[in-house]
Amino acid sequence: MKIRLLEYHTQTTVYENTYGYNFDINGDLEESKQEIRTENYQVNLSEKWFNGIHISTAEIITQNAQDFYYESSQQHIGFLFCLNGSISYFNDAKTKHLLSLNHNQQNISAGQFNRVVFNISGKASYTYIQLTESYFSKVTNQCFIEQNGLTQNAITPEIELLLRTFEHPNYNGRMKRIFLESKIFELIISYLQKKEVAAVSIKEEDVRKILFAKQLIESNLQHPCSLMELSRKAGINDYKLKKGFKTLIGYTVFGYLYKIRMERAHYFLLHEKKSVNEVAFLVGYKNAQHFISAFKKHYALLPGSLNKNF
Numbered sequence: 653m654k655i656r657l658l659e660y661h662t663q664t665t666v667y668e669n670t671y672g673y674n675f676d677i678n679g680d681l682e683e684s685k686q687e688i689r690t691e692n693y694q695v696n697l698s699e700k701w702f703n704g705i706h707i708s709t710a711e712i713i714t715q716n717a718q719d720f721y722y723e724s725s726q727q728h729i730g731f732l733f734c735l736n737g738s739i740s741y742f743n744d745a746k747t748k749h750l751l752s753l754n755h756n757q758q759n760i761s762a763g764q765f766n767r768v769v770f771n772i773s774g775k776a777s778y779t780y781i782q783l784t785e786s787y788f789s790k791v792t793n794q795c796f797i798e799q800n801g802l803t804q805n806a807i808t809p810e811i812e813l814l815l816r817t818f819e820h821p822n823y824n825g826r827m828k829r830i831f832l833e834s835k836i837f838e839l840i841i842s843y844l845q846k847k848e849v850a851a852v853s854i855k856e857e858d859v860r861k862i863l864f865a866k867q868l869i870e871s872n873l874q875h876p877c878s879l880m881e882l883s884r885k886a887g888i889n890d891y892k893l894k895k896g897f898k899t900l901i902g903y904t905v906f907g908y909l910y911k912i913r914m915e916r917a918h919y920f921l922l923h924e925k926k927s928v929n930e931v932a933f934l935v936g937y938k939n940a941q942h943f944i945s946a947f948k949k950h951y952a953l954l955p956g957s958l959n960k961n962f
Contacts, residue, residue, distance in 0.1 A: 653671040653672060653725055653726050654668060654669070654670050654723075654724075654725045655669055655671070655706075655722075655723070655724050655725075656721075656723045657695075657720055657722055657723075658720065658721045658723075659718075659719070659721070660719035660721040660746070660769050661719060666688055666695060666720065667688060667697060669684065671706070673726075674703065674726075674784040674787070675701045675702065675703060675704060675705060675706050675782075675784065676703045676704075677701070677702055677703065680826045680828070680829045681700060681701075681702050681825070681828055681829045681832075682699075682700070682701050682702065683698075683699065683700050684697075684699045685697070685698050685699075691715070692715050692716065693712060693718050694713045695710060696710065696712075697709075697710045698710075698819065700818070700832065702829055702833075703787070704783060704786065704787025704790075705781070705782070705784075705787065705832070705833065705836060706781070707780075707781050707782075707818055707832065708779070708780050708781075709735075709777070709778070709818065709819060710778055710780075711775070712772050712775070712776055712777070713774070713775045714772050714773060714774060714775075716773070718772055718773070719746070720769070720770055720771075721744070721767075721768075721769050722765070722767070722768050722769075722770060723744075723766070723767050724765075724767070726766070727766045728762075728766070728782040728783060728785065729762045729782070729784075729785060730759075730760070730761055730762070730781070730782050730783075731758070731760050731782075731783075731839055732753065732758060732759045732760070732761075732778065732780050732781075733758045733778060733779045733815055734753035734756070734757050735755070735756075735778055735779060736755055736777045737754075737755060737772065737774060737775050737777065738752065738753070738755070738772075738773070739752070739753050739770050739771070739776050739778060740752045741765070741768050741770045742768065742769040742771070743767075743768065743769070744767040744768060746769045750768065756806060756807045757805065757806060757807065758805050759805070760805075762785075765780075781836065783836070788840075791837070791840065792844065809914070809919070811842065813951070814838055817831075817835055818832065818835065845902060854899060858888060858892060858896055859896075861886045861888040862886070862888065862896045862897050862900050862901070863900075864886050864887075865882050865883070865885070865886040865888070865897065865905070866901060866908070868885060869882070869905070869912065873913055873916065873935050873936040874933075874935075874936045875936070876909055879893070879894070879905055879906075882905065910950075913935040913936060913937075913946075914935075914946070914947060914950045916934070917932075917934075917935045917947060917955065918947075918951065920934060920935075921955055921956075921958040922958045928955050931943070931955065932944075
């Protein structure tokens with residue numbers, strides 16, 4: 653089992669490593685860190701792997717737009733997260749554009765990224781988590797993931813915080829492996845929950861109305877509608893809205909409102925460095941203390957600590 657990273661145009665090897673079949677190892681955990689510098693780019697790569705799992709985080713800085721070729725000798729189920737910058741992916745001959753991921757976007761797929769060309773201009777970083785098909789089947793009792801094309805989805809704050817733990821877990825040896833695998837389980841559960849919701853059949857007309865209600869919630873956090881107002885504006889009765897919203901979105905109407913408020917608050921605090929009082933107002937809390945309590949309950953940390961810790 654081998655992974656290689658090359659300069660696409662010159663076919664110069666940037667990095668390569670050989671692993672056991674399905675990333676099998678004899679000990680608890682294998683790790684590697686590499687820093688590659690050339691006149692045109694710098695690659696900082698960190699890897700962790702053990703039976704069935706490979707976790708890599710890379711930061712790539714280029715002087716100009718640079719094409720890289722990535723090749724894995726085995727097909728895997730991949731969870732790809734763009735943490736910063738922008739990355740465009742093409743087939744191995746670079747004749748077809750497959751996907752572009754921007755900051756805070758993710759893609760989950762099976763086998764599409766074992767041979768790809770990707771382009772980076774400036775600075776970008778990503779985390780790529782690979783699960784072998786046998787490992788995924790063992791823990792989920794599913795043999796495959798349906799391939800419905802390559803898509804971009806936003807990384808939720810919960811997943812963003814989870815990804816941060818991969819780089820600096822406060823454990824060693826077997827405990828470190830157990831910790832990392834527990835986080836992999838969280839990712840799998842998150843994926844399977846979304847997959848189950850998407851599989852539920854709802855009338856197309858009702859789906860459109862429910863999604864419109866969802867947009868109304870997202871666009872008016874400061875003055876949210878009551879359930880009756882929301883159903884009237886969406887053109888669907890309140891019972892269908894309640895039942896369909898939970899089935900399609902995975903949350904109750906007001907549970908989703910709370911979730912979006914917390915996610916927007918997290919973004920404002922972490923990325924825009926707004927004050928706690930300002931964020932409380934922006935996401936619809938008249939009382940900042942009520943916001944602080946809700947945020948602490950949701951994320952298990954105080955909102956003001958984001959600026960200090962991250």
